[in-house]
Amino acid sequence: MSLYNLLSRRRMVRDYEDRPLERDKLERVLAAALRGPSAGNSQGISLVVVQKPENRRAVAELAGESDWVSRGYPAWLSLAPVHLILCAEPQVYWDRYSLPDKDAAEKNWPVPYWHVDAGCMLMILLLAALEEGLAAGFQGIHNLPGLAEHLGIPPNVEPIGLLTLGYSRSTRKGHSANRPARSQRIHLEQW
Ligand SMILES: Cc1cc2nc3c(=O)[nH]c(=O)nc-3n(C[C@H](O)[C@H](O)[C@H](O)COP(=O)(O)O)c2cc1C
Secondary structure, rough: OOHHHHHOOOOOOOOOOOOOOOHHHHHHHHHOOOOOOOOOHHHOEEEEEEEEEEHHHHHHHOOOHHHHHHHOOOOOOOOOOEEEEEEOOOHHHHHHHOOOOOOOHHHHOOOOOHHHHHHHHHHHHHHHHHHHEEEEEEOOOOOOOOHHHHOOOOOOOOOEEEEEOOOEEOOOOOOOOOOHHHHHHHOOOOO
């Protein structure tokens, strides 16, 4: 499918079929994730791939799924057959930008580059999922108590978000349809 086609179909999916994801599809999506750009070629974003049902349930629980189910919303995290936890390793960027080919001042990042790199990887994952006929959703997770311990994530690694992968059970249109007018977002020559 062409890139523009993929983009027009992309939306966050929060409703998954009870169907496993083929290993070859997952492998291709993971390989694509590693092809993203990276500040200074630091490559400090990693993924934890969670597939065992008991681990997915545990991650969903830590992410507050039972709370929102008790408030009347449907569960979706635990239903997705694959969870990908995007993790950033800031020290990798500090080390990279300490090398002689980088100016020390470059380390005064007003926006941490690991967050930018994580966003790039997220976008690749969302598009690669579509290319494989899959659906994906994203939930921000920052400092979720218990998550790092459960997944063996070291203290110097920041879990950023949880991407769900699977087959969509819904044909509902996403929020993508309700976007501000182009003129509010694209400014020609001046804001
Ligand atoms: C950084 C980021 C954090 C998000 N966090 C959540 C979240 O915690 N829960 C959720 O249901 N959706 C989350 N989303 C999905 C957005 O709600 C969704 O992208 C937005 O509503 C636009 O819908 P669309 O992606 O289907 O076009 C997040 C998206 C991004 C990029």
